[in-house]
Amino acid sequence: MADPIVTRDVRVSAHGTTEVTGARIVQVQRSLMAHNDAVAATNREAFAHCLVINVVSSPGSGKTALLERTVRELGGELQLAVIVGDLETDNDALRIHAAGAPSVQIVTGTVCHLEAEMVARAVERLDLTSLDVLVIENVGNLVCPAAWDLGEDLRITLLSVTEGEDKPLKYPRIFREAHAVVINKLDIAEAVGYDRARALDNLRQVTPAAQLFELSARTGEGMGSWLGFLRERLSSKRG
């Protein structure tokens, strides 16, 4: 194991301050995410009785399409609600609403990801006590959402067959930290020359432990095991 860090030899006093060449050193040792993580922990407490999933992907992989179908197919059985983050417009929230679930749109403006505080504000508009599953559709972006804990139970990363089999290699963190990876748009896999073996191999390298679902949000093919996964995770959370 390499130790890539070069630290200056400073003596730390009991008060956390040290003298080094004139300047006074103040130890901090706090994460840049400390504030977000504290709000995420509060969210997580508020989410004690429902399953919360954070869905991330590139723009246009089919997050909203998957959620519309999930709402349609599970709606008779479970209470779902969706929080949708987008840079602009409330189109996605309207689509979810039309599919039959309450939805709250967060328009982030220039912010490329959702933060725990935005989610905390959005859930004020939902009745959490009656919910079984809360889905948070993150801003379409494979880089930034990875760093921000929202208080979710599960992080789901979507990849569609049109994006290229090497996406997991180019954006490893968002795949590595996913509990499950959904490969979407299976209906057009053949037409776009999707190389399944290569995609799965790349995913395994980056995220060896994630569960994998291959489906089409358009035709419904493969939806069964995805819905089964949600049911199973909900019941194991409720013990």
Add this chain to the structure above:
Amino acid sequence: MHEFSLAVSMVELAQAAARREGAERIEAIHVEIGALSGVVPEALEFAFLGAREGTMAAAARLEITYRQGVAFCDACQTEFVIDNRFGIAVCPTCEVPSAELREGREMHVSHLEVA
């Protein structure tokens, strides 16, 4: 790019610590950024120039220590450095992918220089 949000919380953390110590101004903020944190150091430096304006850190330097990614291989029970540009954790000995990252995700303020 979320470096601006990070730069703002970095300055907030630094100011809170500096005030607690009764400092007048912050001369330098030292941060550690892991290779797998998703933070681009240059972007953080740029964002810092905006975030420090009008604060105790208005004239402060930003010192970034970059840390490599380290993973643990379950097969041979050893830690290894992730040394490819994609950040993929494959054990160089066993060639088995690893799901256990031990270092490289950090992004924190380690210490300040104050006056």
